[in-house]
Amino acid sequence: QVHLQQWGAGLLKPSETLSLTCGVYGSSFTDYYWSWIRQSPEKGLEWIGEISHTRNTSRSPSFKSRVTLSVDKSRRQFSLRLRSVTAADTGVFFCARVGGGGYEDAWGQGTLVTVS
Amino acid sequence: EIILTQSPATLSLSPGERATLSCRASQSISNYLGWYQQRPGQAPRLLIYDASNRATGIPARFSGSGSGTDFTLTISSLEAEDFATYYCQQRDNWVVTFGQGTRLEI
Numbered sequence: 001q002v003h004l005q006q007w008g009a010g011l012l013k014p015s016e017t018l019s020l021t022c023g024v025y026g027s028s029f030t031d032y033y034w035s036w037i038r039q040s041p042e043k044g045l046e047w048i049g050e051i052s053h054t055r056n057t058s059r060s061p062s063f064k065s066r067v068t069l070s071v072d073k074s075r076r077q078f079s080l081r082l083r084s085v086t087a088a089d090t091g092v093f094f095c096a097r098v099g100g101g102g103y104e105d106a107w108g109q110g111t112l113v114t115v116s
Numbered sequence: 117e118i119i120l121t122q123s124p125a126t127l128s129l130s131p132g133e134r135a136t137l138s139c140r141a142s143q144s145i146s147n148y149l150g151w152y153q154q155r156p157g158q159a160p161r162l163l164i165y166d167a168s169n170r171a172t173g174i175p176a177r178f179s180g181s182g183s184g185t186d187f188t189l190t191i192s193s194l195e196a197e198d199f200a201t202y203y204c205q206q207r208d209n210w211v212v213t214f215g216q217g218t219r220l221e222i
Contacts, residue, residue: 035212045160045203047212058210061117094159101166102207103150107159 002027006095006108012115018082022095022108023075029053033098034071034078039110040091050098051078085115118142118208120215127220135191137218139204144184150205151180151189153198154217160203164189194220 008020022034035050049059051069059067068081082089092110099105119142129135139149147167152160162171164180167187177192191198199222204215 044216045205045214047214060211096159099162099165101150102148102212103162103165103171103205104152104160105162105165105171107161110159 002097002106004095004097004106004108006093006111008093008111008113010112010114012085012113014086014115015084016115018085018089018093018113019079020093020095020111020113021077021079023077024097025076027097027106029073029076035096035098035104036069036080037094037096037104038089038091039094042088043091048080048082048093085113087115089113090115117211118145118206118213120204120206120213122202122204122215122218124218125216127218128222129194129220130222131194131196133194135189135194135198135220137189137202137220139182139187139189139215141185141187141206145206145208147183148206148208149180149182149187151178152203152205153200154203155197155200163202191220196222 003025006022030053033050036048038046051057053073066083071078094110095108096104097106121140123138149167151164154160168180179190201217201219203217
């Protein structure tokens with residue numbers, strides 16, 4: 001059974017870099033893309049981007065200039081870095097598996113990130 | 117960017133009733149639409165993919181329909197655990213967008 005476990009700092013100051021990592025358990029790591037999604041009361045669910053084990057990436061235009069996605073195949077982990085955060089970046093960040101057809105069919109537990 | 121508009125924003129029903137939720141796309145997306153359920157404090161869960169296919173383990177009371185720009189999620193007979201927020205999602209040219217959600221309340 002697939003399980004995604006995510007971790008990272010939950011409190012940041014403006015201008016700092018958000019860094020989150022997601023570990024993949026019980027699933028092939030090479031057969032899927034892996035994505036990040038943010039949820040906030042103001043904007044709802046926002047897709048940030050996704051990455052494959054071969055480091056093919058796609059990023060939302062809304063985040064593209066500030067986002068770095070990376071993958072560590074040997075550890076079965078993928079990571080998100082979001083630079084120059086502001087209060088508007090406050091929200092719950094989820095990692096997810098992108099299944100066939102491009103739908104997020106497994107999700108991490110979410111990490112609340114507060115920028116203050 | 118394709119915009120998804122969900123209606124209504126809030127739907128108030130009772131257990132046993134039928135729920136009909138709508139999602140409209142700003143341009144045609146064929147059948148490339150998913151539906152998710154999110155309960156408070158939890159991550160979203162995939163219910164329906166490609167507009168009408170139930171994801172693994174999803175009960176038969178959930179069904180999806182539609183194509184092009186207009187889509188519907190139907191819950192045939194509401195159970196207590198179905199009261200949650202529902203989101204539609206599309207993927208077009210490697211960019212994903214979500215609707216703003218419909219809150220289904222008792």
